[in-house]
Amino acid sequence: MITNPVIPTTGTGTSTSGASATSGSSTDPAAAQDRFLKLLVAQLNNQDPMNPMDNAEMTSQMAQINTVVGINALNSTMETMSSQFTAMQVLQGTSMIGRTVLSEGNALGTPVEKISTAAFDLNGSAASVDVKITTASGTVVDTVSMGTLEAGRHYFAWDSSKYTGDVSGLRFEVVAANGAAKVASTTLSPNMVVATSTTDGALTLELENGESLAYNKVKAVF
Secondary structure: OOOOOOOOOOOOHHHHHHHHHHHHOOOOHHHHHHHHHHHHHHHHHOOOOOOOOOHHHHHHHHHHHHHHHHHHHHHHHHHHHHHHHHHHHHHHHHHHOOOEEEEEOOEOOOOEOOEEEEEEEEOOOEEEEEEEEEOOOOOEEEEEEEEEEOOEEEEEEEEOOOOOOOHHHOEEEEEEEEOOEEOOEEEEEEEEEEEEEEEOOEEEEEEOOOOEEEHHHOOEEO
């Protein structure tokens, strides 16, 4: 930066316009560079002839202001690229509309011809696995016995034709065990994508159940 530049004090026009430029465009890179050059010229014009400014110091100051201007230009370019990338994400995300995605949750999928589906990830192999269909309050309305299963992802289907209540409010839970030892699992709920958007620059899927799902939370697409 400029070290103690000497500004002429004769006349008021120069100092008034300088103050106005400083307050009006303090964040404008081009204006900052212009002010720097004006101060540098003023310093050169008013330097002590017996002790002139060192050439290396002047070169260093010019390099610093050029670096600042270059960084500001780079930041502006990156902001433009970020906006374009976000718009491209939304456009690409439209291919997800109408598709069904799996994400963590315990709601049954929308029935198709009275058949509701969902999935779960089993942390380890289990000698017995039961999927309990429950109401939102936890009342068990049916059980799907799946027998012995290996670790990994498993899908199941449940026939709701005999259920007279509101199927859309049903949930499910997985009970897996090896004898008395329980086996942990993660329930996965299917939902259709009806729209896409962005949140903080990240692609977000709008689901048929009214919820929003971050794209990186999707476990599977089908």
